[in-house]
Amino acid sequence: MLDLITAHAILPxxxxxxxxxxxxxxxRKASELTGQPERLIFDVLLDRERLxxxxxxxxxxxxxxxxSSLDRVHGVFARLxxxxxxxxxxxxxxxxIFLLLAPDQSGADHLKALARVSRLLRDQAVCEKLRGAQSGxxxxxxxxxxxxxxxx
Amino acid sequence: xxxxxxIILIGSTLLIVSVLTSYLALRIGAPLLLIFLGIGLxxxxxxxxxxxxxxxxxxxxxGSMALAVILFESGFDxxxxxxxxxxxxAMTLATVGVGITTGVIGAAAHYLMNLPWAEALLVGxxxxxxxxxxxxxxxxxxxxxxxxxxRSTLEIESGTxxxxxxxxxxxxxxxxxxxxxxxxxxxxxLIRSVFFGGALGLIGGWLVVTFINKARxxxxxNPVVTLTFALFLFGxxxxxxxxxxxxxxxxxxxxxxxKLRGALELRRFHAGLTWLSxxxxxxxxxxxxxxHEFADIALPALAIAFLLILVARPLAVWICLLPFRFSAxxxxxxxxxxLRGAVSLLLALVPVLGGLDNGQMVFNTxxxxxxxxxxxxxxxxxxxxxxLGLIVPPRRGPVERVELELPGNADQELVAYTVHAKSPAAxxxxxxxxxxxxxxxxxxxxxxxxxxxxxxxxxxxxLFAPPHQLPLIDKLFGGSRxxxxxxxxxxxxxxxxxxxxxxxxxxxxxxxxxxxxxxxxLSDLLRHEFGGSCELGDRVRMGDVELIxxxxxxxxVTSVGMALEPTMATKPRVPLFRHPTELVGKLxxxxxxxxxxxxxxxxxxxxxxxxxx
Numbered sequence: 001m002l003d004l005i006t007a008h009a010i011l012p013x014x015x016x017x018x019x020x021x022x023x024x025x026x027x028r029k030a031s032e033l034t035g036q037p038e039r040l041i042f043d044v045l046l047d048r049e050r051l052x053x054x055x056x057x058x059x060x061x062x063x064x065x066x067x068s069s070l071d072r073v074h075g076v077f078a079r080l081x082x083x084x085x086x087x088x089x090x091x092x093x094x095x096x097i098f099l100l101l102a103p104d105q106s107g108a109d110h111l112k113a114l115a116r117v118s119r120l121l122r123d124q125a126v127c128e129k130l131r132g133a134q135s136g137x138x139x140x141x142x143x144x145x146x147x148x149x150x151x152x
Numbered sequence: 153x154x155x156x157x158x159i160i161l162i163g164s165t166l167l168i169v170s171v172l173t174s175y176l177a178l179r180i181g182a183p184l185l186l187i188f189l190g191i192g193l194x195x196x197x198x199x200x201x202x203x204x205x206x207x208x209x210x211x212x213x214x215g216s217m218a219l220a221v222i223l224f225e226s227g228f229d230x231x232x233x234x235x236x237x238x239x240x241x242a243m244t245l246a247t248v249g250v251g252i253t254t255g256v257i258g259a260a261a262h263y264l265m266n267l268p269w270a271e272a273l274l275v276g277x278x279x280x281x282x283x284x285x286x287x288x289x290x291x292x293x294x295x296x297x298x299x300x301x302x303r304s305t306l307e308i309e310s311g312t313x314x315x316x317x318x319x320x321x322x323x324x325x326x327x328x329x330x331x332x333x334x335x336x337x338x339x340x341x342l343i344r345s346v347f348f349g350g351a352l353g354l355i356g357g358w359l360v361v362t363f364i365n366k367a368r369x370x371x372x373x374n375p376v377v378t379l380t381f382a383l384f385l386f387g388x389x390x391x392x393x394x395x396x397x398x399x400x401x402x403x404x405x406x407x408x409x410x411k412l413r414g415a416l417e418l419r420r421f422h423a424g425l426t427w428l429s430x431x432x433x434x435x436x437x438x439x440x441x442x443x444h445e446f447a448d449i450a451l452p453a454l455a456i457a458f459l460l461i462l463v464a465r466p467l468a469v470w471i472c473l474l475p476f477r478f479s480a481x482x483x484x485x486x487x488x489x490x491l492r493g494a495v496s497l498l499l500a501l502v503p504v505l506g507g508l509d510n511g512q513m514v515f516n517t518x519x520x521x522x523x524x525x526x527x528x529x530x531x532x533x534x535x536x537x538x539x540l541g542l543i544v545p546p547r548r549g550p551v552e553r554v555e556l557e558l559p560g561n562a563d564q565e566l567v568a569y570t571v572h573a574k575s576p577a578a579x580x581x582x583x584x585x586x587x588x589x590x591x592x593x594x595x596x597x598x599x600x601x602x603x604x605x606x607x608x609x610x611x612x613x614x615l616f617a618p619p620h621q622l623p624l625i626d627k628l629f630g631g632s633r634x635x636x637x638x639x640x641x642x643x644x645x646x647x648x649x650x651x652x653x654x655x656x657x658x659x660x661x662x663x664x665x666x667x668x669x670x671x672x673x674l675s676d677l678l679r680h681e682f683g684g685s686c687e688l689g690d691r692v693r694m695g696d697v698e699l700i701x702x703x704x705x706x707x708x709v710t711s712v713g714m715a716l717e718p719t720m721a722t723k724p725r726v727p728l729f730r731h732p733t734e735l736v737g738k739l740x741x742x743x744x745x746x747x748x749x750x751x752x753x754x755x756x757x758x759x760x761x762x763x764x765x
Contacts (some may be wrong), residue, residue, distance in 0.1 A: 051656060052648040052712070057639075062646075066660065089647050107662040111696055114661075115716040118645045 004100070004113055005075035005143060009033055012136040014078040014097075019086050022078070023049075023063060026099045029076050034101065036067055041101065055088025060121045061097045064114060070103035073113045077143060079130065096121065096130055162203065166195060170431045183530030185283075185493055188431050189523065192438015205439040208504045214436060215498045218429035219314070220386040220400045221379070222494075225422040226311045227404025234304035237685055242308035244472040245486075249309070250316045252468035253280040253460070260459050261517065264452040270328035271503065271510045277324055278500040278518045279460060279525075281317035282310045283493025297544045298537060300687040302482050306489055314495050315398035319345050321499045325506040348394025353402025356385040360403065365413050374414045375421040378407070416555065433494045440501075441519050445512070453517045457524035465490035477682070481540040488536050492525040544688055545639045553626065564616045572631035573609035587625050589613040620706060642689055644700045644713030650675035652712075654694075663695035674699060675709035691715070 011029060016022035023045050024038075031038035044065035048054065055061040076099040083093035098117050102110035121127060126142065133139045170188050177187045195201030205211075257276035261267050267275070323338055333341075360381045364374055382400050389399035412418065446453075469487040478486070500518035504511035537543050552570035571577050583589075591614040592604040599611075607613065617625055648657065654672050658665035669677060678686045678701055686709065690701045696716075703711035 048660070050649070051652045051660070052646065054646065056645060056647075108696065111661050111716060115645075118716055122640065122645075 004073055004116070005077060005140070006033075007137060007140045009074070009076045010136040010139050010143075011076070011078040012133070012139055013081055015081045016084055018084055019049075022080065022084060022086075022097060026063065026076055026078055026097065029078075030074060030099060030101055033076065034067075034070060034074055036069065036101075041065075041067065044101075045099070049087075053087040053089060055086035055094050056118065056121075057088055057090040057092065058124070058127065059083060059088075059092060059095045060127065061086050061088065061094045062100065062114065062117055062121070063097065064100040064102070064110075066102050066104050066106070066110065068104040070101060070106075072103065073106060073109055074101045075099065075113070075117070077139065079133075079139065096127060166191060166435050167428075167431060170435055174431075183526045185430065185434055186523065186526040186530060188434035189438040189526070192435040193441060193443060194438075195435070196439045196441065196443075198443045203439060205436070206442075208440065208501050211436055211440050212498065212501050212505055215433050215494070215501070216386075217383060218433040219495065219498060220382055220396065221422075221429045222426050222433075223311065223314060223397055224378075224382040224400045224404040225426040226307075227401040227406075228408035228419070228422055230307060230311060230405055230408065232405070232409040234300070234307065237301050237687065238304035238308055241473055241476040241478070242305045243312060244475075245305070245309040245469065246313035246316050249468040249472045250277075250280045250313050250320065252471060253464045254317075254320060256464035256467065257456060257460055260456050260464075261452075264455055265449065265513070265517070267510055267513070268328070270324055270332070271508060271514060274321060274324045274328065274503050274508075274514050275456070275500075275517050277317055277320040278502075278514065279456075279492055279496045279521045280320070281313045281492075281495045281499070282306075282490050283495055299482070299542050299544055299689055301478075302485060302542055305486060311401055312398075315346075315349060315395045315401065317495065317499060318397055319395055321502050325502050325508065328503065328508050329506055344393055345395040346398065348392055349389050349396065349398030350394075350402050352385065352389045352392065352394050353399035354406055356381065356388075356399060357403035357406025361407050361410055361412055365411070368413070371414050371417060374418055375425075378418055378422070379425070430494065433498070437494065437497045437519075441516070445516055446520060449513060449516055450520065453520035454524065456517060457521040460492075460521060461488075461490070461525065461528060481542060485537060485540050485542050488529060489533060490525070491529050491533075492522045496522050541641070545642050552630075553622070555622075563618055565619055565622075566614060566616055567622065567625070569613045569615075569625070569629040571607050571609055571611040571613060571629050574631040575609075575629050576627070577607045577613075577629050578609045583628065586617065586621060587615065587628050589615045591615075623705065641715075642700075643702045644698065644715035646714045646716070647702065648674060648699075648712045648714055650678075650709045650712050657699075657714075658694070661695075661697065663697065674712045678709055678712070 009029065011025070014022065014025055016025055024042055027038050027042040027045060030036070030041050034041075044067060045063050048063065048065045053061075054063045078097045078099070080095040080097070083095040086094035088094055098121060100110075100113055100117060102113065120143070129142050130139055133142055170191050173187050173191065174184055177184050193199050195203050197204045197206075254273055254276035257279060258269070258273035259276075260272075261275040262269055262272035265272070265275075319342055323333075323341060327333065360378055363381075364377055369377065382403065385403055386396040386400050388396075390396035408415075466487040469483060469490070473483050473486065496518050497515075500515040503514045508514070552572065554568040556566040556568070577583065589601065589604070589607075592599045592601065592607070593612040593614075594604070594608065594610075604611070613629060615625070651673050653670070654674065654677055655665065655670040657663065657674065658670075672680070678690060678692060678699065681692045682690050686701050686704075688701055688704060691698045692700075698715040700713040700715060701709050702713040703709070
């Protein structure tokens with residue numbers, strides 16, 4: 001996970017009233033990290049949501065998309081102050097969001113990153129810890145330490 | 153007078169005991185039919201009841217009637233739509249499959265028990281027909297939904313293979329007592345009984361339906377009409393040289409799939425009657441059996457039972473399903489669910505009635521086979537389905553719905569729902585026009601509609617709706633349910649819209665793309681891939697991911713899932729049942745590896761020789 005996300009890419013107390021706002025905030029953060037225009041990132045994310053929601057259930061969403069001029073796969077993690085409606089498949093509100101942006105030519109890397117994130121957040125225990133974590137650093141530690149066993 | 157009372161008392165006691173133990177059996181998950189059989193055995197001459205019942209003639213008469221009733225209901229309850237998905241594989245299993253099973257088991261009986269060929273084949277024919285009633289009962293009790301194609305195939309197979317096995321048995325008994333007829337004669341007899349049976353059944357079915365729809369009896373009379381008609385048809389077809397069993401099944405199938413007055417009530421009646429028939433048949437056959445004779449043939453009979461479960465049935469299923477699109481796990485499951493039941497025992501009575509020398513031996517063997525099958529397969533069916541990943545995780549939460557049939561022929565039903573606390577309706581979602589309640593009862597009081605909004609949990613809502621819209625309305629008033637891990641495995645990690653094109657998805661995730669498919673939408677892709685009839689849980693591989701049918705309505709796929717890391721759901725659990733092309737591929741692989749090894753060895757030899765020089 002270390003190659004996907006940095007300690008700076010974590011928003012431990014994001015405030016957002018709805019799905020659009022949350023995506024906007026995430027796009028802003030991603031724009032800071034990658035130097036890509038915020039608007040472009042936001043549009044890419046919206047395009048993907050149009051193909052089907054990325055709210056995978058249990059309060060988790062994994063919005064993602066592709067950008068042509070990225071150098072590698074970038075991740076941003078946000079924990080929402082208050083859960084929001086995200087059109088998730090189980091219709092439950094979402095409070096943990098992991099954003100993934102991949103370069104256009106990333107091929108299998110994009111999928112692999114998605115699979116890793118999905119696998120990590122599938123673990124209910126990890127999610128509970130993420131929800132209870134005190135700080136951004138604690139969240140970062142949780143996200144990265146749990147990857148120690150790639151088979152899980 | 154006293155004797156009659158005693159008989160009635162004993163008979164009803166047996167029934168009551170059966171019904172009561174069935175309650176217990178459900179608790180411990182024991183195969184119910186085995187319990188009934190056990191009660192019969194216990195009450196019988198070698199058990200504690202010491203009832204000497206040795207009248208195969210009566211047993212066969214009662215058994216045939218019970219079977220006719222069961223077959224009628226089995227047809228009545230089979231939806232024609234399931235035929236669309238599974239008719240050909242099921243029919244192949246019911247014909248070719250029965251043939252293969254009969255052959256393999258016949259050969260085994262011939263060599264293991266030293267029976268002459270005709271009688272050995274009789275053993276095979278008797279145990280070649282499956283009894284799915286038990287299977288579905290067990291699955292239903294566990295609250296498990298099987299994948300549609302698998303369920304339909306098993307259901308139709310079990311309905312249609314009885315007549316085939318019966319005809320085979322009758323022909324074999326004739327062969328055993330009067331010598332083999334010419335193949336031409338045998339074929340003629342088969343064709344005649346199938347043709348007459350099927351045709352008379354359909355005509356009979358049409359007659360019953362018209363009769364009930366036109367004559368407008370008192371509703372209490374309808375079950376009497378269907379029941380007597382079924383028996384009339386059974387007897388009539390048999391007398392005319394058709395297959396009575398096929399006739400009642402076909403009649404039931406017809407009546408169950410057209411508009412029929414009071415159909416709901418009839419279903420309830422026939423379901424109850426089928427219960428009674430199953431109990432009567434099994435208890436009676438248990439009474440008829442004489443376990444002290446079993447010792448002589450126990451070993452070869454057990455061998456035959458396991459041959460049937462582990463070799464004959466899997467072989468037959470594998471061969472029959474080759475031309476159809478079944479996954480290895482589905483084939484494995486269908487092979488395992490070759491549960492044998494009352495039909496096998498009844499068929500094994502035919503040689504006894506025919507006065508064959510080894511008739512009793514045939515019956516005893518079949519009896520042991522059925523008991524083993526009920527024990528081994530009957531007990532493990534749910535676990536097997538789960539292990540093979542063939543269970544469809546329920547999509548909706550609990551729905552409390554009661555349907556009431558309306559008088560007249562309006563294509564509407566009155567349905568009553570209890571609003572679930574976690575339903576969209578209780579959350580205040582706006583109801584579409586076709587789902588507006590006509591009547592709301594809250595706390596035992598009728599609430600005027602304008603005051604009823606918003607609906608509250610526990611409200612009883614009555615509304616009129618065409619039957620095909622019920623699944624949609626279920627969604628509104630039923631509870632939503634939490635996702636669990638199985639869902640992810642079955643339906644994938646992400647959701648995609650069915651209208652997304654293959655191109656879009658391939659581009660987004662860097663998947664390989666075949667040009668002719670590029671412009672297809674995902675729902676078209678899935679539909680094409682499964683020959684126009686895909687169902688929940690169908691999976692298509694696309695590069696490193698799998699696309700899965702997540703949800704559908706009558707118009708097609710409404711939601712597509714994507715599994716990022718395809719898991720066990722498609723991986724074959726048992727390394728048998730591969731498609732020949734797969735086997736050839738494996739073989740070629742192996743051969744390639746061997747050649748490479750040989751080549752390496754040759755090179756080494758050369759090198760060594762070079763060193764020696």
